[in-house]
Amino acid sequence: MVRPIKTAVFPVAGLGTRFLPATKAMPKEMLPVVDRPVIQIAVDEAREAGIEHFVFVTGRNKSVIEDHFDTAFELESVLKARGRQAEIDRLASGLPKPGQASFTRQREPLGLGHAVWCARQLVGDEPFALLLPDMVMHASPGCLRQMIDVYEARGGGNVLAVEEVPWDQVSRYGVVGAAEWQGNAFSVTGMVEKPRTQEEAPSNLIISGRYILQPDIFAEIEKQAPGAGGEIQITDAMIRLMARQPFHGLKYNGTTYDCGDKVGFLSANVAFALDRPDLAPGFRAALRRILGTDIP
Template identity: 60%
Template sequence: MNKPIRKAVLPVAGLGTRFLPATKAVPKEMLTIVDRPIIQYVVDEARAAGIEHIVFVTGRNKHVIEDHFDMAYELEDTLRARNKAAALELLEKHRPQPGSTSFTRQQAPLGLGHAIWCSRDIIGDEPFAILLPDVIIKSKVSCLRQMVDLYEKTGGNIIAVEEVPDDQTHQYGIVELAEQINDKSSRISNMVEKPAPGTAPSNLMITGRYILQPEIFDLLSSQGQGAGGEIQLTDSMISLMSNQSFSSLKFEGRSYDCGNKPGFLSANIAFGMDDPALAQELVPFMQEMLQHPVAAE
């Protein structure tokens, strides 16, 4: 029987330089998509998958993330005194239970692999999920829930993948597939980080959602520097692939890379359209902008 997936790691130590000056004092993970910070969408996805404990790997000036998932006594007392029951209920709905979150520091920007390694003592000897907080996924069923469902059948390691145009594969980590498991999943035989144009083994990019076995930590502890002079998670996953199975999942849904401005703006529009009242105002505005674009002075 496969050990359950109880814990998830969210690496949130990045500097967010693509969004300067907005991220000079505000972490990029706290930028809002409609009415919630990006990080809230990712935490909600994890909780919808049954995750019991979330480990945030943070850096300097990220304390506001910890504050966001804590009680706000003054605000909540004010809402209570003013009988703002709906607003108070909303805050309580998104607040994790006591003891269900941990925060650990990545003291130097040594790469994603190093950030994951920093969570090793909290994760311990059990399989765990990784959710990259730059990516939010719009789906009827939580992407991670879909992955957990597959894991419960196959075990091993699971990577969420998504199709990209062939002329864009050089921008992403791409998987190479072996035998098919079902119409949405196949065994993975290799992974290539940003393959040269025309050399990608498939058009399936790694989306930023993983379920990994704890043996990855031993590999990360001795992993040398890879691309960009950083400790790359992909390098250790390739090493782990030599003795453990890796499976892909073409999840139902769509991802938005909020680590860049087009993805961030697209996510705001996509999630904003879910609110009928907002959609009623957004649609005419977007139609007007397309017909009569206003150039910035």
């Protein structure tokens, strides 16, 4: 029997140095895409996929993330006094239910693998989803929902969301090899973390920030020594786990925006604004004035 995916881990301890000075006092995960923080978009994606336990791996100066997923009594009192029930309802709709959110600390910046390992006690002995909030997915249904469908159809295992990039960019990412395609899903035949040359890359399919992992990954991370930059890479642990468990890939239907990058962040704002019926007409008019031409 395939065990259901009910827990999601969100690593949110990063310093956001690529967005300084904006992230000097504000976590990068709270940067807004239109009017939703980046972390809220990831949580909404997980909730749509049926996630019931949201685990946040935080760091110093990240308490505002915890506050964001809590009730704001003072704000709601002001909104209620002003008769703004729609805003109150919208705030409530973005909150996990009582007891569904857990927070733990990554005390040292030792990489994504270490951040995932810090969540081991909260995850327990169950398969879980891992969502990197920087990677904002514009998809319907959401990327994680698509991944869970593959997970269930293939009888469990581990699932990675992937996308194609130009070959001259593969050295920036974790890259997978693919075989036995069925629609957009395939069997992962190998992984390379940031291949130094195009010849080292098994394909131009990169891991795009969404994972479904079995709890055995924690033991693989724990035995791992720090690698490049003194960080513990999740890809290295997955490569070892592949020797014992199947990994599946999904070239998901949608678009990824790297919101840890300024151009990616701006692109996400454009895409999500154009997708909003209440904003799209005015936003198109503004773009027309800026660009001097209509956009598709």
